[in-house]
Amino acid sequence: MTDVAALAGVSAQTVSRVARDEPTVKPETAARVRVAMEQLGYTPNRAARALRYGHYGTVGMIAHRLARTGESRTVEAVVEAAQSEGYTVTLVDLASPAADDVSAAVARLSHQDIDGLIIIRAETATPDTLVLPSHLPVVVSDSRFVGHHPAVGADQVGGAEVAVAHLLRLGHRTVHHLAGPPDSIPARQREEAWRAALAEAGAVAPPAVRGDWTATSGYDAGAALAADPEVTAVFAANDEMAAGLMRALHEAGRAVPGDVSVVGFDGIELSAQLWPPLTTVAQDFGEIGRRLVDLLLRQVRDREDLADTHSVVPVRLVERASTAPPPGR
Amino acid sequence: MTDVAALAGVSAQTVSRVARDEPTVKPETAARVRVAMEQLGYTPNRAARALRYGHYGTVGMIAHRLARTGESRTVEAVVEAAQSEGYTVTLVDLASPAADDVSAAVARLSHQDIDGLIIIRAETATPDTLVLPSHLPVVVSDSRFVGHHPAVGADQVGGAEVAVAHLLRLGHRTVHHLAGPPDSIPARQREEAWRAALAEAGAVAPPAVRGDWTATSGYDAGAALAADPEVTAVFAANDEMAAGLMRALHEAGRAVPGDVSVVGFDGIELSAQLWPPLTTVAQDFGEIGRRLVDLLLRQVRDREDLADTHSVVPVRLVERASTAPPPGR
C-alpha cells in the first residue's frame, strides 16, 4: 500500500480511499492511484481489514455427506447467496461423526474466524452437546435445532400430506410407508404426517417399515413390502430409499406402477432417471439456501434478534410415472 | 488478550506464549493463564494472527455443480484432508458460469485471502482466460489445466480400456459409446481410449453418440441406440447418461442386460440402485481429494516447485448386473 502511495504520489490513506471507492477522491487522483495499484499488483490485505473492521466477511457452514440428498444443492445455494452479498463461505467438518468433533470444529473456528454459522446438518450433535461461542449468529436447517436457533426447513408435513393424498386419490385403499431412521426428526415428521393423513381420510395405517435413508436400506426394507400382496402404494421417506424399494419390487416381479405405486421425497436429480421415473415430493433446496443466508445476514449485519424464527419452505409434488391406480381399477 | 493477562497477573506476551503452547512458560503460570482464558472465553483472533504471520491457514476451492458426479465427494475429501492439516477451506464461485466470473472470484479472493487454490472444476474458464494472482500456489483436478498447473486426475484412459475389455470378454462383437460433450477433455480422453481399445482388439468402432453428461441427454441419445438392433453393448461416458440410456432401453422394450449391456463411468452412489444395478468404472474421489491437498500444501508449506506434476489416480471396474454376454451366446 505504501509503495502504491509512493508511486502515485499520494498518501496511504488516499490509496485506502480509492480501494474502498470512497467518493471524496478527485477522479484524476483516483485514476492515478488505480494505475499504480494495477502496476504493482496491489490488492487490499483482508486480514488487516478484518482486524481493523472487527469482522471477517465470512460465514461458516457445517454439513455432512455432501454426496447425499439435497445437501449439496443447499450448499451451492448458500455459497451463491453469500457470495452475492459479498460474503465468503468456509466449509467445516464434513466428515467427522462425533458430536465433540463438531463442537471442536466450531470452537476452532470460534467467532474469531467467522461472522456467523450456518448449520446444514450437524449429524450426531444435539442442541445440548453442541456448544457454540456465545453471541455467534447461527441459523440452522437441521430440524433438531429448531427452537434453539433460527431455522429454515422444508414443509415436511405438507409434503407427506400431498404424497398420501395423491395416492389415495388414485384409488389406493391405503398407503404403506417406508420411513427414515427414528432418530431423525424429519423422518418422524414425515411418518407422523403420513399417519395423520391416512387417519384424516379414514384409511387404516399399516405398520411403517423402516430404513436409514440409504438406498440399500430401502432395498432391504423393500423386500418385505414386495412380498406382501396387500401393498399397492408406498410412500418412501426419501428418494434413495424409494430407488432401493423399486429395485426390490422389480426383483420380486411386481410391476411399478402396475402392481405397486411409489412416491419418494426430496426430488433429487436422479429421481427422474429411475425406472420408472419417480413421482416425488420435491424440496426447493435453492430457496432453503437463500433463506438461510438471509436469516443469518440479518443477524450479522442488522443485529436483528430472530430468536426462534422458523421459516418453512413449501414443497411440490412432482408427478411422474411411478404412480398409477391400483391393480383392478 | 489484555484482559486475560490482567486476570492472570501476567503480560500479554505470556498469554500469547500460552496460547501457542510455547514450552518456556512455567507450568503453574500457564495453568493460571489457561484458567483466565477459559473464564473470559478468550480465543486468539485469527485476523490478527494472519496479519502477523502473513498467511491465512486457508485454501480456496473452486467447484461447479456440486450436485453432479463425484464433485461433492472430491470436495468432501478435500475439506477433510485440509482440516486434518489445520487448514480451513473456502468454497468459491460454484454457480457462475462465465469465465470472467471465475477470474473475478479468484481476484476477489486474491492471495490476500488464501494461501493456495484448488480448482476442482472451472467450467468455462480455460488456462488462457483464467488469470491467477502470481505466486499463488494452485493445484487442479480439471484436466483442461493439466500442463499448466500441478494436477490430479483419475485414470480416464485405463478406465475406458477396462470397460471395453470387460464387454469384449463377455463376447460382444463391438462396443458402442455414449460420449460426453466434445469440449470436455475427460470426455475426449474416454472416447479416444474407447476407440483405441476397440482397434487394439480388432473390433470395428461404430460412430459415437454424444450427450452432455446429463441423464436427460443420455435418455435422448439413448433412443437412437435403443432403436438399433446391432447394438448389444454400450459404454457410457458417465453414470448419469448411462441411467438415461437404460431408461430409453427400457422404454424401447430392450432388456438390460439381456439384449444390451451397459457400462457407466464414475461410480456414483446411485449407480448401484438403478435397475439393473449398473456396472461402472468407479473413480476414487476420496483419493483425488487427498492428493489435491497434499500437492497444494507441499507448495504452500515447503515451497516445493511441482511445476507440471500430474498425479493419476487408478480407477476400478465395479461389475454389477447391467452387463452380460450378448443375446444368442
Next chain:
DNA sequence: CGGAGTACTGTTAACGCAAACATTTCTGGT
C-alpha cells in the same frame, strides 16, 4: 558468597488497514 548461566517474564515495535481528526486546496460570492 560472587558470578555465570539458565529459566522465565516483560517491553517495544510492526504486520496493513481505516476511522478520526487535521490540514491544505479549491470554489464561488462579493
Next chain:
DNA sequence: ACCAGAAATGTTTGCGTTAACAGTACTCCG
C-alpha cells in the same frame, strides 16, 4: 482581491498478535 465554506488530501492512532530484544529471578559451581 478577499473570505467562508466545501472539497480534497494528509497525519496520527490503534485494531490483536507475536518476533526480537531486554530484563529479572533463580540455580549451580568454585
